[in-house]
Amino acid sequence: MENSAVTTYPVISVISNRWSPRSFDPARLLDTDTIGSLFEAARWAPSASNEQPWRYLIGVNFNEEHRAILDCISESNGRWAQNAPLLIIAVGKTTRNDLPNRHFAHDVGLSLENLFLQAIGMGLHCHYMAGFSVDKVREALGVPEGFEPITAAAVGYKGSPDLLSDDLKEREQQGRQRKAFSDFVFSGNWEHPFPEL
Amino acid sequence: MENSAVTTYPVISVISNRWSPRSFDPARLLDTDTIGSLFEAARWAPSASNEQPWRYLIGVNFNEEHRAILDCISESNGRWAQNAPLLIIAVGKTTRNDLPNRHFAHDVGLSLENLFLQAIGMGLHCHYMAGFSVDKVREALGVPEGFEPITAAAVGYKGSPDLLSDDLKEREQQGRQRKAFSDFVFSGNWEHPFPEL
DSSP states (O other), X not given: OXXXXXXXXXXXHHHHTOOOOSOBOTXXXXXXXXXXXXXXHHHTOOOGGGOOOEEEEEEETTOHHHHHHHTTBOHHHHHHHXXXXXXXXXXXXXXXXXXXXXXXXXXXXHHHHHHHHHHHHTTOEEEEEOOBOHHHXXXXXXXXXXXXXXXXXXXXXXXXXXXXXHHHHHHHTXXXXXXXXXXXXXXXXXXXXXXXX | OTTOXXXXXXXXXXXXXXXXXXXXXXXXXXXXXXXXXXXXXXXXXXXXXXXXXXXXXXXXXXXXXXXXXXXXXXXXXXXXXXTOSEEEEEEEEOEETTEEXXXXXXHHHHHHXXXXXXXXHTTOEEEEEOOBOHHHHHHHHTOOTTEEEEXXXXXXXXXXXXXXXXXXXXXXTSOOOOOOGXXXXXXXXXXXXXXXX
């Protein structure tokens, strides 16, 4: 598939086919079954003590809530994300049994990656955004104390890159890069890159 | 598959088939290609600004490093995790360009879920553990300043539950539970559960 990961070892197709396009097709809306499968996937992630600290604020098919979420996203992301029919703010519950839960953000990540790969499995694409206003989300979307907005994401069917402005079109065609195994997999001790990879 | 998620909406099989068994088969070791595919999957997760804040400390096939990691895991987890041929400590880099990276733990979660689903796709199972000693990991495994040990995980082929002690065998057979959609998916505002799910 276009822009698939170039891997040394094979991986399942939903992983190799996932990348972060900026071109979404605003004409292809999402039906309830599709949205249901995305959040069903998110729902079945593991979490510390099965706390399930993830919450999702969503705007669908350019409804009022979609506009409210778009308004919280940085301008540089918004100019392409506005065309994605599903906009998401992922929020984490910071405590468990009234004590800090050191895994809350990590567990939101486990859940959100399930959602992303489910999207790929259904022929959709997704793009994770760190750039949004946490304060605006808190105020405009009513996130209560004890919950932390963590990530934004856009989901939809891919559109033609020709609809993007020239600078975004160029970024769409950039190659994808990742660290070498020796930079992130260690044999027991931090000093020893895993020798066989 | 045994213990598959009971879902309202269909999800891809690697998600529905993932659960957290305690019975691993210590006789089935992992070869380099299998380990390579697991960390290739982890490698291709998205992250904020493509920082890739994840690092993995691993012990394989009951080598010395496997024992060192096992020694950091809580006793209640260790008594079953000791049979899994791959033990992992997932670590996050807390900064980006010398500033705090508020997404580091979340992004480790994105990466680790890729690894978990890749495991399922290859017929392996995995079990995420919050219970381990962060201090022991720091000291015994040499994690430097600026990095935070976040999660432990066990990966291997499933073994017979009959090898487990009676209390663990009983937990192995417990049903799996998740929150209702109305408890974690909201339409734009926190006050409004997404009406269609």
